[in-house]
Amino acid sequence: MALTPARTPPGVLELLPLDQIAFQGMLDTIRGNFERFGFLPVETPVMELTDILLTKEGGETERQVYFVQSTGSMEKGGTPEIALRFDLTVPLARYVAEHEHQLNFPFRRYQMQRVYRGERAQRGRFREFYQCDIDVIGKDSLSIRYDAELPAVIYNVFRDLKIGPFTIQLNNRKLMRGFFENLGVVDGEKQTLVLREVDKLDKRGADYVRETLTGEGFGLDASVADRILDFVGTRSTGHDDALAKLAALGHGSETFNQGVAELRDVLELIRAFGVPESYYAVNFSIARGLDYYTGTVYETHLVEHPQIGSICSGGRYENLAGHYTKSHLPGVGISIGATRLFWQLREAGLIGTGASTVEVLVTQMDEAELPRYVAIATELRQAGIATEVVLEPGKLAKQFKYADRAGIRFAVLVGSNEIARDVVVIKDLARQEQFEVTRADLVKTLRVELEQAAAMRT
Amino acid sequence: MALTPARTPPGVLELLPLDQIAFQGMLDTIRGNFERFGFLPVETPVMELTDILLTKEGGETERQVYFVQSTGSMEKGGTPEIALRFDLTVPLARYVAEHEHQLNFPFRRYQMQRVYRGERAQRGRFREFYQCDIDVIGKDSLSIRYDAELPAVIYNVFRDLKIGPFTIQLNNRKLMRGFFENLGVVDGEKQTLVLREVDKLDKRGADYVRETLTGEGFGLDASVADRILDFVGTRSTGHDDALAKLAALGHGSETFNQGVAELRDVLELIRAFGVPESYYAVNFSIARGLDYYTGTVYETHLVEHPQIGSICSGGRYENLAGHYTKSHLPGVGISIGATRLFWQLREAGLIGTGASTVEVLVTQMDEAELPRYVAIATELRQAGIATEVVLEPGKLAKQFKYADRAGIRFAVLVGSNEIARDVVVIKDLARQEQFEVTRADLVKTLRVELEQAAAMRT
Numbered sequence: 001m002a003l004t005p006a007r008t009p010p011g012v013l014e015l016l017p018l019d020q021i022a023f024q025g026m027l028d029t030i031r032g033n034f035e036r037f038g039f040l041p042v043e044t045p046v047m048e049l050t051d052i053l054l055t056k057e058g059g060e061t062e063r064q065v066y067f068v069q070s071t072g073s074m075e076k077g078g079t080p081e082i083a084l085r086f087d088l089t090v091p092l093a094r095y096v097a098e099h100e101h102q103l104n105f106p107f108r109r110y111q112m113q114r115v116y117r118g119e120r121a122q123r124g125r126f127r128e129f130y131q132c133d134i135d136v137i138g139k140d141s142l143s144i145r146y147d148a149e150l151p152a153v154i155y156n157v158f159r160d161l162k163i164g165p166f167t168i169q170l171n172n173r174k175l176m177r178g179f180f181e182n183l184g185v186v187d188g189e190k191q192t193l194v195l196r197e198v199d200k201l202d203k204r205g206a207d208y209v210r211e212t213l214t215g216e217g218f219g220l221d222a223s224v225a226d227r228i229l230d231f232v233g234t235r236s237t238g239h240d241d242a243l244a245k246l247a248a249l250g251h252g253s254e255t256f257n258q259g260v261a262e263l264r265d266v267l268e269l270i271r272a273f274g275v276p277e278s279y280y281a282v283n284f285s286i287a288r289g290l291d292y293y294t295g296t297v298y299e300t301h302l303v304e305h306p307q308i309g310s311i312c313s314g315g316r317y318e319n320l321a322g323h324y325t326k327s328h329l330p331g332v333g334i335s336i337g338a339t340r341l342f343w344q345l346r347e348a349g350l351i352g353t354g355a356s357t358v359e360v361l362v363t364q365m366d367e368a369e370l371p372r373y374v375a376i377a378t379e380l381r382q383a384g385i386a387t388e389v390v391l392e393p394g395k396l397a398k399q400f401k402y403a404d405r406a407g408i409r410f411a412v413l414v415g416s417n418e419i420a421r422d423v424v425v426i427k428d429l430a431r432q433e434q435f436e437v438t439r440a441d442l443v444k445t446l447r448v449e450l451e452q453a454a455a456m457r458t
Numbered sequence: 459m460a461l462t463p464a465r466t467p468p469g470v471l472e473l474l475p476l477d478q479i480a481f482q483g484m485l486d487t488i489r490g491n492f493e494r495f496g497f498l499p500v501e502t503p504v505m506e507l508t509d510i511l512l513t514k515e516g517g518e519t520e521r522q523v524y525f526v527q528s529t530g531s532m533e534k535g536g537t538p539e540i541a542l543r544f545d546l547t548v549p550l551a552r553y554v555a556e557h558e559h560q561l562n563f564p565f566r567r568y569q570m571q572r573v574y575r576g577e578r579a580q581r582g583r584f585r586e587f588y589q590c591d592i593d594v595i596g597k598d599s600l601s602i603r604y605d606a607e608l609p610a611v612i613y614n615v616f617r618d619l620k621i622g623p624f625t626i627q628l629n630n631r632k633l634m635r636g637f638f639e640n641l642g643v644v645d646g647e648k649q650t651l652v653l654r655e656v657d658k659l660d661k662r663g664a665d666y667v668r669e670t671l672t673g674e675g676f677g678l679d680a681s682v683a684d685r686i687l688d689f690v691g692t693r694s695t696g697h698d699d700a701l702a703k704l705a706a707l708g709h710g711s712e713t714f715n716q717g718v719a720e721l722r723d724v725l726e727l728i729r730a731f732g733v734p735e736s737y738y739a740v741n742f743s744i745a746r747g748l749d750y751y752t753g754t755v756y757e758t759h760l761v762e763h764p765q766i767g768s769i770c771s772g773g774r775y776e777n778l779a780g781h782y783t784k785s786h787l788p789g790v791g792i793s794i795g796a797t798r799l800f801w802q803l804r805e806a807g808l809i810g811t812g813a814s815t816v817e818v819l820v821t822q823m824d825e826a827e828l829p830r831y832v833a834i835a836t837e838l839r840q841a842g843i844a845t846e847v848v849l850e851p852g853k854l855a856k857q858f859k860y861a862d863r864a865g866i867r868f869a870v871l872v873g874s875n876e877i878a879r880d881v882v883v884i885k886d887l888a889r890q891e892q893f894e895v896t897r898a899d900l901v902k903t904l905r906v907e908l909e910q911a912a913a914m915r916t
Contacts, residue, residue, distance in 0.1 A: 003783065003784065004782055006551075006552045006553075006782035006783065007552075008506070009503065009506070009507050009539070012503035015500075015501070016557060017499060017500060020499045020500060021498070024499055035815045035844050036842065037839065037844075037846070038816040038844055040475035040476075040815065041475060041479060042478060043473070045466055047467050047586065049465065049467055052464070063529055065529065066527065067526070067532065069524065069527070070521075070522070070523070070525070071521055071523065072576070080527075082467050084526065094464045095464075097464035098465060098466070104860055108846065109475065116505075118529070128503050146849055149849065269828075269832070272828070272833065274833070321464070323462055325461065326461070356498070357499070361496075370603070370730070374731055375730065378731060378732040381494045385494070386493050386495075386496055387494065387496055388496030388566065389496075391564075391603035392564060392600070
């Protein structure tokens, strides 16, 4: 039979088991913090109806959508009825609109699932990737205070991931729009276009943005462009400095004043949530590409790895599900692109492979004693210790090699000599040491060893 | 703007948060046992290349495949290059063939992901559903002992799920083929056809199967058909009875003797793995529809809910990845269809909604004291207690109603009176009781309360 070469489609991240364990550990840390902050789990189907998924604003996104068809529906032709989700926000909007009367508001949900985008194949670009989202959705209204709670979640997640210092950068869309208003840029559309240019500052630099803003299409005065560039260059260096920089902006249009007040409230409450001041800052250049943010916006950057870009972003939006319900549902949310983050952290050498989830290998010194080895494994498992028992007969050296390659830290050895004396040998493969304990002390001893090994890793 | 009605595609199971928590709990129990038995996690992309997914044997499965296309590739026409996996076995075969030289054998992997089948829309039939699989893959060979380890995993999983008594039913394909050989049915194809008919016994009854076997196409003697029906009617009622029923079969063809010996070895070792004898039995009618099983086969049935059918099935196969590699990779595996199982258990009233993952609600008695409430929430979260703090001002009665509807058990209340005396009030919403503790004792007290509440549930 001719063989089909085994390979995945391009644009996916498939991991070997020890890497998968490391990735799983990252997801568990994220999930644990989401739950500790009182967010509830939601999972939605990977497929949504096409009319739900594709709204008029589609554009770029729509061209990246993967449509799904069974053989039967392909034969019929026409636009496919279902497609794969490209983010978790549209499914959330549909979910909240569909189950509105069975949910409690403010509705706090977390969702950690894969999404799909037909991106151009490119290193570090994924067509399938995990997003880890939390959102708080209000009915009719939602206090600005929730905008301060999410940075506290971000702080807790990335502190626990132990990937170095990071800064949660805060801005407010009203503040930005108001600032443009103060400068005479009052048309909403034009403000959006200016926001989009400002968003390119990091990638293209100030000269490019100044040229665009004063050039054809925009036609802003050079002095206005300079004031905008000066404004968006603002970064704070601590809590008091952030408040001072806000105060220095003075007063202006109603939108402007509201933006300043919101950002001040958020800053004050972030501190109350226990986030150390070195972990957050205002950055008036943060605009976020998406048009639906209307107030607070966030990005999160690793201080020592700025090239990675934002590792957690989000913001406040005015109305979640206007396409599906007449209810007014304002919300605030953040998203972590876990697949890309994991890939980048690995590229940057910030994470290695995980320790195996298998903690102990019960070796097979004497095939005739197999029931004894199986009984030991059963006892360890009942004590909550992840245990593999060698069932295939073979040389002990080969069994150790297997444990070593598989990343299993401890091996248990029992031969006729040990049986006669009612003891077992525990071999620590990392330290290449072994010692004897009584059979009765096996579980207790291994628990201590495993706790120590875990403590050494963190 | 015209509204699009919010709805999911047919054939998916989308859950409200408290149901999602219950489902998540089921997955966690399964995952915990898979890991305790030393299986390693693998996740594969939801999409596989079409030539990987669809091999010649396709047939029924192929007609159920969902193809995936981006807008660009739809415009090009032709057979779509990628499709959604319909099980986790084909992806496992591709994974092992692709990463063969980086894996350790025997390779023990677990995988818990969703799969997709374009089933006819029907109550209780899902087009998207979770499968939870474990497999042990050997290189060149794999000891029969692993066939005994998997029932031990099944026993541990379903014992921990607490859904009532169950029986792991065991059979062996070699035993069945050998028995047919002994009766003169020596052609392999014909044996497969007989196996398929026998597999219908539960659904169609003995008369239907006897008629088919003696009718056109098969043309077996009535006495042969009767001996087959008698054989497949065999069920054991305990460990010794299972061995006795095996012994009573006597000797026959080489395949037959091998099947008897394998099943006997498996039975002996299952006992050594600590599975109580009331949880396993031989059942010579278990054939499993899939053609690739070659030795041991399993089904698992709830004793008190036979209508649910098998809740965990699997078996031994001769070669996992013959389409993708020349390496000979025998294996044994089981699969739990978690979505269907959850749905059926809920229909049968065997599981309710989960307790909320949110353990405590810190109420807002006095808006001016918000930083204090936030600080209490932060302290509880740092202690590992999942806590929501009310940020929206509102009446206390409304806050309690929210906690009650959301399934949050404990509320923390702090007003000016409590602040003056440095105490807090803990309200147990389930018992409708409240009591006071000193501020310093809050974490300690809540931990005890939560432990008691958890103990009451299990």
